Amino acid sequence: MSGDRGGRGQERVQGIAGLDACAARGHQTNGHSCPRAAHDWNRATPCTLSCPLPPSPAPVPRPESERAPGTIAPLRVSELDYHLPARLIATSPAEPRESARLLVVDRASRTIAHRRIGDLPQLLRSDDTLVFNTTTVLAARLIARRSSGRCFEGLALGPVARMLAHGSGLGEEAAMGAERAGAHSADPRWRVLFRGSSRLHVGERIELVAADGTTHGDCVELSSRDGEAWLVEFVGGDGTRDARAILDRSGRVPLPPYIRRARAESGVPSNAQVSADDEPAIASAASAQADDPRDRRWYQTVFADPSQAGSVAAPTAGLHFTPELLRSLAARGVGRIDVTLHVGMGTFKPVASETLEDHPMHAEWFEVGAAAQQALLARKAAGTRVIAVGTTSARALESLPDVSSGSSLEAFGDAAPHQPIFGETRLLIAPGHRWQHVDGLLTNFHLPRSTLLALVAGLIDLPWLKEIYREAIEREYRFYSYGDAMLVL
Numbered sequence: 001m002s003g004d005r006g007g008r009g010q011e012r013v014q015g016i017a018g019l020d021a022c023a024a025r026g027h028q029t030n031g032h033s034c035p036r037a038a039h040d041w042n043r044a045t046p047c048t049l050s051c052p053l054p055p056s057p058a059p060v061p062r063p064e065s066e067r068a069p070g071t072i073a074p075l076r077v078s079e080l081d082y083h084l085p086a087r088l089i090a091t092s093p094a095e096p097r098e099s100a101r102l103l104v105v106d107r108a109s110r111t112i113a114h115r116r117i118g119d120l121p122q123l124l125r126s127d128d129t130l131v132f133n134t135t136t137v138l139a140a141r142l143i144a145r146r147s148s149g150r151c152f153e154g155l156a157l158g159p160v161a162r163m164l165a166h167g168s169g170l171g172e173e174a175a176m177g178a179e180r181a182g183a184h185s186a187d188p189r190w191r192v193l194f195r196g197s198s199r200l201h202v203g204e205r206i207e208l209v210a211a212d213g214t215t216h217g218d219c220v221e222l223s224s225r226d227g228e229a230w231l232v233e234f235v236g237g238d239g240t241r242d243a244r245a246i247l248d249r250s251g252r253v254p255l256p257p258y259i260r261r262a263r264a265e266s267g268v269p270s271n272a273q274v275s276a277d278d279e280p281a282i283a284s285a286a287s288a289q290a291d292d293p294r295d296r297r298w299y300q301t302v303f304a305d306p307s308q309a310g311s312v313a314a315p316t317a318g319l320h321f322t323p324e325l326l327r328s329l330a331a332r333g334v335g336r337i338d339v340t341l342h343v344g345m346g347t348f349k350p351v352a353s354e355t356l357e358d359h360p361m362h363a364e365w366f367e368v369g370a371a372a373q374q375a376l377l378a379r380k381a382a383g384t385r386v387i388a389v390g391t392t393s394a395r396a397l398e399s400l401p402d403v404s405s406g407s408s409l410e411a412f413g414d415a416a417p418h419q420p421i422f423g424e425t426r427l428l429i430a431p432g433h434r435w436q437h438v439d440g441l442l443t444n445f446h447l448p449r450s451t452l453l454a455l456v457a458g459l460i461d462l463p464w465l466k467e468i469y470r471e472a473i474e475r476e477y478r479f480y481s482y483g484d485a486m487l488v489l
Contacts, residue, residue, distance in 0.1 A: 073432030075356040089262040090483035101484040126333035127384040131393045136309040139251030144206040154194040161187045208250035211291045218250040253295040310342035316481040317390030341366040341396040366396040367422035387440035397437040399425035430454040441488045445479040
């Protein structure tokens with residue numbers, strides 16, 4: 001089915017471990033049949049996930065009518081376009097967080113209401129469940145300076161070891177080289193994108209400049225090219241090679257470019273950096289002068305799990321929550337499920353194709369633990385609402401096997417909830433998507449012509465969604481990562 005018009009939406013997960021016993025879907029790995037194929041249900045493809053299933057009989061393709069949801073309707077990207085006045089791009093979050101405005105969408109009555117985030121305990125039912133993405137944002141944005149004084153802006157995408165362990169993220173040549181060298185969990189290298197890096201060369205060490213303009217002797221050592229990126233080793237000024245510690249010290253918050261640009265254009269004071277004379281490569285980019293030391297706190301959720309560090313962008317709907325609001329929701333009886341999805345660089349990429357189905361959806365690593373699976377099954381069995389906090393939580397949930405019917409619930413079996421599900425998902429959610437696990441969504445207002453806006457349009461018919469956005473603009477809601485939110489019920 002890889003050539004049909006709905007195939008892009010079926011790129012759910014490159015294999016899913018354990019939760020669905022329908023091993024007859026043609027996804028083979030090491031003597032196992034994994035429950036989900038990548039994008040072609042009738043073709044054997046390598047598994048990129050941990051698979052606890054025992055060996056199974058030869059796969060038998062499912063008929064079209066039984067294939068998992070994920071097909072999207074034809075959609076021209078221009079239909080996702082709208083005009084936003086620049087003044088409505090939020091350059092900082094609401095303070096206090098609960099004071100952010102909340103546009104509530106009731107799909108059953110086709111009405112909207114204007115509330116505040118702090119009203120969530122009153123807006124939700126006592127048996128509702130919120131699903132949070134507990135990923136931690138890395139200080140992944142880099143300014144690296146050569147000995148000549150020329151600087152390059154970079155983005156640390158993640159460790160090679162994790163990419164090898166989960167089966168993708170590296171170019172084929174780099175992955176094969178790492179395998180030949182026996183590089184797995186001990187591989188210290190990271191994959192980094194540098195802007196304007198054509199003159200860099202293998203073996204070169206480039207000094208890192210911290211957000212306040214200081215240097216700590218930290219640097220990156222270029223190991224090899226990997227497509228458009230570099231494989232590098234982080235070397236600390238103290239001689240250590242602890243990449244995460246070096247990023248914490250010399251990295252910068254990976255704010256979306258539109259926030260940095262809006263700050264620069266609006267004259268928002270920014271943190272001092274090295275002089276323009278020292279940064280000829282980026283001095284002309286006003287966005288490079290828009291760091292704020294408070295972003296370290298602002299651009300991280302209060303429930304971020306330090307052991308789940310791996311995102312280069314925040315799950316922004318989660319930024320609205322405070323410990324006090326979480327306690328109020330718990331006291332109300334609202335349940336909570338935690339999942340992880342590491343937000344990748346693809347979140348910054350605009351859709352360049354004319355039709356959404358032709359967009360090459362980026363891969364993002366996710367994990368849903370056994371306890372989360374059990375809680376999700378219990379909520380589905382009880383018929384209560386599961387509300388995703390953010391598009392990343394929604395994408396993680398919708399990448400799971402289908403448990404919406406009784407037979408599918410039985411397919412989980414006794415062993416499945418004892419195993420985590422993890423791997424990479426390329427699921428594109430858009431109009432036409434049949435939702436399996438998500439009954440509602442808390443989300444920010446998204447960029448035009450984006451896959452995130454398409455995801456919301458998968459819950460709300462697109463013409464109505466455009467009307468809602470027009471009203472939000474007329475009422476001067478604040479947009480994007482640091483902006484206000486909407487609750488879709």
